[in-house]
Amino acid sequence: MALHDGQHDAVYHTPALLDESVDGLSICPHGVYIDVTFGGGGHSREILRRLGEEGRLIAFDQDEDAAGNITSDPRFTFVHGNFRFLKNFLRYQGVEAVDGILADLGVSSHHFDISERGFSFRFPGELDMRMNRNAQKKASDVLNDYEEGQLSELFFRYGELRNARQIASAVVRYRQTQQIRETDDLLAILEPFTRREKEKKTLAQAFQALRIEVNGEMESLKEMLLQSLRVLKPGGRLCVISYHSLEDRLVKNFFKTGNFEGELIKDFYGNVETPFTVITRKVIVPSEAEQQRNPRSRSAKLRIAEKR
Template sequence: MSDENITYHIPVLLNESIDGLNLENGKVFVDVTFGGGGHSKEILRRLGDDGRLLGFDQDQDAERNIVDDNRFTFVRSNFRYLANFLRYHGIDEIDGLLADLGVSSHHFDDSERGFSFRFDGKLDMRMNQKASMTAADILNTYEEEQLASILYLYGELKNSRKLASVIVKSRATTSIKNTSDFINIVQPLFGRDREKKEMAKVFQALRIEVNQEMEALKEMLYSAAEYLRPGGRLSVITYHSLEDRIVKNFIKSGNFEGKIEQDFFGNIQSPFKLINNKVITPTPEEIERNPRSRSAKLRIAEKK
């Protein structure tokens, strides 16, 4: 991998997340968020000659970063299809899985992809560029109630109903195609002191809906629980409260609601046990080097 490709995305909590995998030679590991290849490259550096690593990514841009290593297999797919591709590659169980759920700086910095309100461009936001639905499709076709719902659930915006109403009224005159069009519509609803934070929430909500991120995360976690061998490790980095709550609840209880169920002897019926009882966060030094890591949280669990 060239130095240019490494800048695609600076790996967050690199050593902590890979230490959590408890790497061993001859074992099978999965990086379900390959991206710029930073985490995968470090796994391969530490993995013995007989180890194996699969890297998942649905974004065709990630293919530029594929590692030339006979221990590595690249899978161009959404990680929600983890189970399908493990079966396809004849893998019955895995020894560790790493997921860095953050959106890479590569996506935010590419104006053509429409992930950021900092640039003007098409309202796309598709991680998989072959997928049919874009952010513009959502804004121009969803019913007002649907729009309000995703803005509230995925953006945690208190004025979601007002935002949805303004969007629907505006699109009745002219369709919403570019980020600048959209910003001009919703910006007046935000106070200047919180404008950037609120706009970030709006874009987050749209991105999550376009890519079905919450559903994909749940499917991946179920598959991870199924395929991890006893003693296998799950190492997951989250960035916002929605995904963190899903991961936290699943590790703690085996379900996404966090509902604790116990057997006759009072043992909690979760497939995992926590390795780090306290969530791991970046050091001040890492945050200074990579501001994107500021909101990162790492949870490590072991399959019972």
Template sequence: MIKTAETYHVPVLLSESVDGLNIRPDGIYVDVTFGGGGHSREILSRLSGGGHLYSFDQDADAEQNIHGIGGERRQLDNFTFVRSNFRYLRNWMRYYGVAHIDGLLADLGVSSHHFDDETRGFSFRFDAPLDMRMNKRAGQTAADVLNNYEEEALANLFYIYGELKNSRRIAAAVIAARRQKAILTTNDFQAVVEPFFRREREKKEMAKLFQALRIEVNHEMDALREMLLSATGLLRPGGRLSVITYHSLEDRIVKNVIKAGNPEGKVQQDFFGRIETPFRLVNSKVIVPTQEEQEGNPRSRSAKLRIAEKKTNERR
């Protein structure tokens, strides 16, 4: 079922994340996670005729929500949709002749639409083909991963991306099961791994497994690293980075880039022992949704917003 823009995805921390960009009406901004268009719509409402917004999404379903941007004609003139993975941010900005941007917003993770679409295989609530590709046009599926990866590779991805301590036992069970028949659907996969989870933690652990597969299929961590490094180079002094994360893996990368200027968090110091980083924190503590937002939008419960500003005295 393809949802409308209004139900495709409820934007998380909408006001807080867009306020954090400190928008200049004539500035150039990027929303690298268009989804249902909620954040993009809010950014556009704050731009004048001289401003422009570039919004990225690799999912063809999200592209159907462009009409939801609506509003005055000048808003459409101020808007460019880029159907691409945000890891290619630098290339696309070069293509459009954009040397510097004034702000970038990213609402990471998976949209409500992906979890609720019964055909995509993102959720264990439905029996569906194990696909999990954000971009349905290319790349390997989750079924490809489960049926083709070596045991050690499976164990590593379950441990690193799913943070599951029994990853080796699960990987061994997958190998044994696929010798009997291919693992092609979400139900096939659940039948293999359910014995490893206690009943009271089954849903939480299953969610971690599905997260691990999704991250691997879409190369999410590599894409995030590349996007953040591109954003660091594109942001003009005083430009803002506003990023919403949902799990520790992506949050650690964002925190490292802001703190040290690189995804690994390798700190460099100047002659006086001061940490050299291109950013300064705008919010010293992460911003989290209000209790009211969490109750109205369960997806927001694990959300963390970090806002940083490009330093004007950046050292090279």
């Protein structure tokens, strides 16, 4: 087996909807598959288990920490890079078309639990939030350098915070007296806007907004979805697990209509033109048993589509 054992994966990240998502790929033993979010390798491990000797799996991850979860396997290739460059990387690997693509868009437990990465409000640490630590822009740079209007827009759009303007104004006031560097700085800014009964939700939304901005997550997701359409074979499957409404809306619209706005395009005869057949008419969510075993899976939503 190419990857480390399940115990290590459980420490790094417990994959959500593991069986449901890999089942959704409808794996052909000699097929070529892509895991665009390798992380701890849980989904990749299960895909490899179902592949035959002639099968192939290519996994992507932009975080260098993920590379520590792999070892050699003749069927497995790891690409240290952002999945937004999916098509180019596949061309480099000599792959023209694939049988299935799996994307788990959640942040690994590893990232939330490492204080120095700054992804979580639970630990003191630097406001970093970069998935790729070679990238230039950190969360602290966003908070210190963005204009008030830009901050308001990102907190509203990516955090879905109704009081985004007030939060942006508070950020600007705070940085007039000192630089915003640590998670504790951001918690101090957010403290007046967090009611006790919704404290964790508000903090999670604010941190999510910054993480999405720092990593360009929505743009990367759009590019990956568009490129997946180009590299999937007819009949190939695309399985996407999302964790918040912004991602899920994009995926749902793209599967249904082939565009991100959800606009139905019809041919001359009035038939809807769409590149996919939606397999999951109803979104798949974790069972109660899985949510108890893995509380971080609670917000996971799986959608599956097949290229026509």
